[in-house]
Amino acid sequence: MADSEGRTTRTTVRTITDLARLAGVSPGTVSRALAGKSLVNTQTREKIEALAREHGFRPNQMASGLRRQKTGVIGVVIPLGHDTRQQISDSFFMTLLGYLADELTTHGYDLMLRRVVPETDPDWLDRFIGSGMIDGVIVIGQSDQFERIEDVADGYRAMVVWGNHTEGQRHCVVGTDNRLGGRMAAERLIAAGATRLAFLGDTGPMEFAARFAGAQDVAARMGLSPILPLPTHLSPNRASAEIAQHLAVHGHAIDGIFAATDTLAALCLTELRAQGLAVPEDVKLVGFDDLPVARQTVPALTTVRQDIAAGARGLVDLLLRRLAGETTESFVLPPELVLRETA
Amino acid sequence: MADSEGRTTRTTVRTITDLARLAGVSPGTVSRALAGKSLVNTQTREKIEALAREHGFRPNQMASGLRRQKTGVIGVVIPLGHDTRQQISDSFFMTLLGYLADELTTHGYDLMLRRVVPETDPDWLDRFIGSGMIDGVIVIGQSDQFERIEDVADGYRAMVVWGNHTEGQRHCVVGTDNRLGGRMAAERLIAAGATRLAFLGDTGPMEFAARFAGAQDVAARMGLSPILPLPTHLSPNRASAEIAQHLAVHGHAIDGIFAATDTLAALCLTELRAQGLAVPEDVKLVGFDDLPVARQTVPALTTVRQDIAAGARGLVDLLLRRLAGETTESFVLPPELVLRETA
DNA sequence: ATTGCTGTTGCAATCGTTTGCAAGATGATT
DNA sequence: AATCATCTTGCAAACGATTGCAACAGCAAT
DSSP states (O other): OBOTTSOBOOOOOOSHHHHHHHHTSOHHHHHHHHTTOTTSOHHHHHHHHHHHHHTTOOOOHHHHHHHHTOOSEEEEEEEOOSSTTTTTTOHHHHHHHHHHHHHHHHTTOEEEEEEEOTTTOTTHHHHHHHTSSOSEEEEEOOTTOHHHHHHHHHHOOSEEEESOOOTTOSSOEEEEOHHHHHHHHHHHHHHTTOOSEEEESOSOSHHHHHHHHHHHHHHHHTTOOOOEEEOOOSSHHHHHHHHHHHHHHHTTTOSEEEESSHHHHHHHHHHHHHTTOOTTTTOEEEEEEOOTHHHHSSSOOEEEEOOHHHHHHHHHHHHHHHHTTOOOOOEEEOOEEEOOSOO | OBOTTSOBOOOOOOSHHHHHHHHTSOHHHHHHHHTTOTTSOHHHHHHHHHHHHHTTOOOOHHHHHHHHTOOSEEEEEEEOOSSTTTTTTOHHHHHHHHHHHHHHHHTTOEEEEEEEOTTTOTTHHHHHHHTSSOSEEEEEOOTTOHHHHHHHHHHOOSEEEESOOOTTOSSOEEEEOHHHHHHHHHHHHHHTTOOSEEEESOSOSHHHHHHHHHHHHHHHHTTOOOOEEEOOOSSHHHHHHHHHHHHHHHTTTOSEEEESSHHHHHHHHHHHHHTTOOTTTTOEEEEEEOOTHHHHSSSOOEEEEOOHHHHHHHHHHHHHHHHTTOOOOOEEEOOEEEOOSOO
16 A cells, blocks of 8 residues: 555554444444454455454454443452562462463453552552452452451452451452461471470461461460460561571570461571571471472471462452352362471 | 432442532533642532542543543563463562562552463564553563564554663663673682583573573683583473483583572572582582572572662663653663572 | 633543444345 | 345444533723
């Protein structure tokens, strides 16, 4: 094709109307053809498809979304605690995010990622939902926002949350049975010979609280003294110093540590060595998550496994069902103890 | 407010028109008030803002985006190689993604994440850009898609790529000087006494090829025999077996390994121990990235550091500039050798 | 009383796609 | 030849927010 000055010009076709003009049909027909509806003559459809391919045309998703009142996008939001840097780079969340991306893609959805700091933005969840940009939302981690999530759940169905399940809660959640996982960890530590236990990690977030409670159950049942909580930030740079401090104070008063995550466990292992405490001889150690790092530490980490891939599948599956109008129950995954060398 | 049956009904206000009716003004005025334009009377604005707050109203971003021809969303796309599972869960990419999320949020943009497999979807980049859903795109990793990215760059400005810089390329890239990093790694191995070097990792992807080439430079300059490439997948489950295999065959013929990433280096360390090779006595080892794992291995990993946070800042900064119409040069970050215990 | 200015507001078109409805074409049936 | 059913297609009205333009009010200056 050549314009009046003789240059070859690929007529730019941006809209469905442009394409319709080229094909000699109406925009409506083009829309139907591209959407693969059955009401279009086969020849017409093929002609339109050919033209679309030739000009690399794709219908504008904003306009389409506006008209159809759905966007094909699922929001994934990570509420961060006080410790801003904390979780977004945390292996566990990132791994889960990776699987979610896979799973959503497979089902034809795009993923919109948002990290929020509820403390400075109390309106975080409504804002995301009300933006009109997403068909549904997956919340990764309840953090300390349980109540707000509950409130929203009453009026908004297209939401699924990764986190801990509490009896009678109103929002749909997918997550590991943290309390049971905590019991497993404590049982293992005790079976390995430990009697004075500590819990490494913040007990504020619900998941961690449940893990701690589970361990506490066992300690109480076995008649041991209560488990010593050693609160610690999750960001690696702060955690190391805090762990070192904890060990300096309590290192010789304890002989079993249940770490809230493998990341903390790995750091703890380094600090234990630095302070001359042998694992598992002097101190037994159990982690949580079974991240790749658990296999690589020396000695390799005994830990409670969460099936992250299954979790991602569950989140997406439940969300899609809810989008389709079903009512869904929460989905609790069983933890699994992985025996390695630290306990 | 109460309806005829006496229930209190928060009249649902979904659109700007609803709100306008409530406020007794026209939709246009509401739009202007909420957008913070100066042409609205202060009292009117306050009244509208109060109503909006009361009813939790937010303008629909789809409609807004359509009209204004911008979405406030930046696309982030990760092209995966053959090895589908490979990178999305790779620590390096995930860490970069975390920083990107931070950085984009700070600038008021949302992040739309998409993972693609170029082999099965040759059109991946045009599709994303042409969707009309994003104002710009950040490509994480060139993978083996250099040419396609170049093609797109000619016609689309709002793109920045994480990857390797090649003389004369047309797309704007941010990344570490991989070749220099490779030289640093090889120099360190040699300084530590190694003379028969190997490169652990696939040399296909551009970044890795450059690292390998840098190491090769040094080997040639020092008159050593060529570096032995030991191609390996990145996914942890496959990598371990492949590394074991490599070491079984060549383990005693080499005394220095440059691993393409810290992840591989950490796995390699495990396999070396399993095969009874002492590090650094029998074999020296240098990694790349300086991920948290590098600090936690035993012995701790000597590695070439990439400043991921700076990279994320660079990507976002350049992209925003391009959105504003500037022409930008690529941005190459200096690598830094971090001496620990493996070399 | 007229003119001109400033500050606010409303009107209506627009962004690009989808879809209910009706109209036209075609062929089959009576 | 008239009637009817079946396919295709076009028309035009949405979806919800934005914005150029014009109108209007209020006020000051002439």
